[in-house]
Each structure stands twice: as C-alpha cells, then as structure tokens.
Amino acid sequence: MVRVDALSYSPEGVVEETDISVGRCREIIEKQPVTWINIVDIDVRTRQELETLFALHPLALEDASRMDIPPKVEQYDDVLFIVARTIVWSEAIETDQLSLFLSKRIVITIHDKIFPQLEDIRVRIRRKDPKLLKSGTDYVFYMILDTLVDSYFPNLDRLDDIIEGLEEGMIRDPNILSIDKIHSVRTDLVKLRNALRPQRDSFAQLMRIDIPFFKKDTRNYLRDLYDHMILSLDRLDTQREIVTSLMEVQTALVSNSVNRVIKVLTIIFTVTLPLALLTSAFGMNVDFPGRDEPLGFAMALILMIGTTAAMAWYLKRKHMF
Numbered sequence: 001m002v003r004v005d006a007l008s009y010s011p012e013g014v015v016e017e018t019d020i021s022v023g024r025c026r027e028i029i030e031k032q033p034v035t036w037i038n039i040v041d042i043d044v045r046t047r048q049e050l051e052t053l054f055a056l057h058p059l060a061l062e063d064a065s066r067m068d069i070p071p072k073v074e075q076y077d078d079v080l081f082i083v084a085r086t087i088v089w090s091e092a093i094e095t096d097q098l099s100l101f102l103s104k105r106i107v108i109t110i111h112d113k114i115f116p117q118l119e120d121i122r123v124r125i126r127r128k129d130p131k132l133l134k135s136g137t138d139y140v141f142y143m144i145l146d147t148l149v150d151s152y153f154p155n156l157d158r159l160d161d162i163i164e165g166l167e168e169g170m171i172r173d174p175n176i177l178s179i180d181k182i183h184s185v186r187t188d189l190v191k192l193r194n195a196l197r198p199q200r201d202s203f204a205q206l207m208r209i210d211i212p213f214f215k216k217d218t219r220n221y222l223r224d225l226y227d228h229m230i231l232s233l234d235r236l237d238t239q240r241e242i243v244t245s246l247m248e249v250q251t252a253l254v255s256n257s258v259n260r261v262i263k264v265l266t267i268i269f270t271v272t273l274p275l276a277l278l279t280s281a282f283g284m285n286v287d288f289p290g291r292d293e294p295l296g297f298a299m300a301l302i303l304m305i306g307t308t309a310a311m312a313w314y315l316k317r318k319h320m321f
Contacts, residue, residue: 003040008032009125011133016126022049029106034137036125037108038118050108056101057081064099064110071199073206079103080211082202085195086115086148087155093188095195098148102141104213109144117151118144138211138218145203146225152196152232159189159239166246170253179250186243193236200229274307 005018006025010033029035047061060081063069074081080102085095101108121143125132166182203226207219
C-alpha cells in the first residue's frame with residue numbers, strides 16, 4: 001500500500017508528517033524552504049498527482065515506478081531525476097531501486113521497499129543538525145546518495161568473510177568444498193557488478209550537469225561520492241578475481257584428486273596383472289608336467305608371489321608409489 005511521508009525544515013525548525021496525501025505535501029512545501037517527500041510503493045494515482053501538483057515529467061515517473069531501471073541521471077527543465085541502486089541481502093543478495101527527484105525546494109524519494117539507511121538522515125534532521133538545516137535541497141540530496149553508497153561497504157565486508165571462508169575450507173579439505181558454492185558467489189558478484197557499474201557513470205554525469213541551485217561546496221561532496229563509488233566497484237572486481245582464482249584452484253585440486261585415484265587403481269592393476277595371467281594359465285584345462293602334483297601347486301604359488309613381489313619392487317624403485 002502506498003505511503004507518503006514529508007519532512008520539511010529550515011534553520012528555525014523541523015516539521016514532519018507521516019502517511020499523508022500528495023496534496024498535503026504540496027501545502028507543506030509552501031511553508032518551508034526545504035521539503036523531503038518519501039514515497040513507498042507508489043501507485044498510479046500517486047503518479048498522476050505528482051505529475052499534476054509538482055509538474056514532474058511522466059517519463060521520469062514511469063521509470064520511478066518500474067523498479068528495474070539501471071542507474072541513470074536525467075534533467076527535465078529545473079528538475080533533476082536520478083535512479084540509484086542499493087544492495088539488499090535477504091535470502092540472496094540483490095539490488096533494489098531508489099528514484100530521486102530534485103528541485104530548488106523539494107527532494108522526492110520513491111522506492112518499493114523500506115530503506116533503513118534513509119532513517120539515519122531523518123534522525124539527523126529531527127535532531128536539528130546545523131549543517132543540514134542551514135543547507136538546501138542539494139545537500140540532503142547528496143546525503144541520501146552518500147548514505148546509499150556507504151551502505152554497500154558492510155555488504156562487501158560480508159562478501160569478504162564468505163570468500164575467506166571458501167579459502168579456509170579449500171585449505172582444510174578441498175574435496176568437501178563444492179564448485180557450486182564458489183560459482184554461486186561468483187554469480188552474485190557479477191550480478192552486483194553489472195547492476196552498480198552504470199551508477200559510477202551516472203555519478204560522473206551528475207558532477208558535470210549545470211544545476212543552478214547546486215552549490216559549489218556540494219559539488220565537492222559529489223566528487224567524494226564518486227570516489228566511494230569507484231572504491232566499491234574496485235572491491236567487487238577484486239573479489240570477483242579472487243573467486244575466479246578459487247574456481248581454477250578448486251578445479252585443479254579435483255583433477256589432481258581424480259588423477260591420484262586413477263594412479264592407485266593403475267598400480268593395483270599392474271601389480272596384480274601377473275597373478276591374473278598365472279591363475280588363468282594354471283586354470284586352463286590343459287595337461288602339463290606337475291599339474292596334478294603338489295610340486296606343480298608349489299611352483300604356481302612361487303611364480304605368483306615372486307612375479308607380484310618383483311613388479312611391486314620395480315614400481316617402488318621408479319617411485320610410482
């Protein structure tokens with residue numbers, strides 16, 4: 001169900017209203033210089049109201065409601081629209097979309113899941129953080145994106161722990177570690193890399209866009225945001241390379257294990273080959289001297305034991321086992 005919250009503020013104070021209508025948000029905007037509107041699980045009616053009351057472009061609103069758009073930046077007159085992605089880790093790791101609209105007096109965030117990261121910014125506003133209350137919409141816009149990117153690092157740390165566990169498991173017993181586990185982690189890393197890579201380019205584009213209400217100081221913060229984004233992607237690349245190396249090592253270890261088994265079976269077959277030949281010869285229904293005498297049986301035993309011992313000694317000398 002759609003939920004609309006508004007948080008407006010100025011150096012004089014903070015006003016917050018929850019679960020309100022878009023029309024009420026329009027009234028709040030007239031009273032404060034900065035208003036942050038947060039919309040969860042947007043529906044068609046809310047989209048139409050945003051288009052009518054806030055003059056947001058319908059194409060941007062359509063992208064904001066789809067939740068499968070890659071990161072991008074677009075400018076519609078005096079409104080900036082950006083799509084960013086966050087990392088969500090429940091049963092499996094994936095990314096989710098956060099859409100932002102920015103104008104001189106308002107910031108609108110749209111998403112279909114609750115983002116706990118955004119609550120930290122609301123807490124700072126409620127506590128009347130001087131930096132936030134004295135800044136315009138450009139700074140809270142930066143804070144939202146910065147919090148989003150910073151939330152990547154705990155997930156990357158968790159991936160580091162998983163990869164470290166794979167390495168330790170491989171050292172303890174390579175036969176236990178399944179190649180499927182390594183491949184699953186590598187698939188997650190590739191999925192994250194492909195989802196977040198366009199965001200680096202969108203942040204670079206964001207720094208180049210000429211927006212009148214973007215202060216010079218905020219542009220400096222955007223460069224830092226871009227650096228953090230590059231750092232996140234570099235860590236993903238490093239993790240992917242490590243996991244790829246683990247896959248290669250695991251494949252080599254499994255191959256070596258199979259080769260050792262084949263080697264043992266080959267040695268056993270080679271050592272017992274004289275036994276098979278002699279027993280086959282003495283088991284033939286052919287009359288030869290000593291066949292029905294104790295001496296013949298003793299000679300057969302001596303030949304079988306002697307040839308087997310000689311074959312084993314030869315293989316041992318050649319360091320075959």
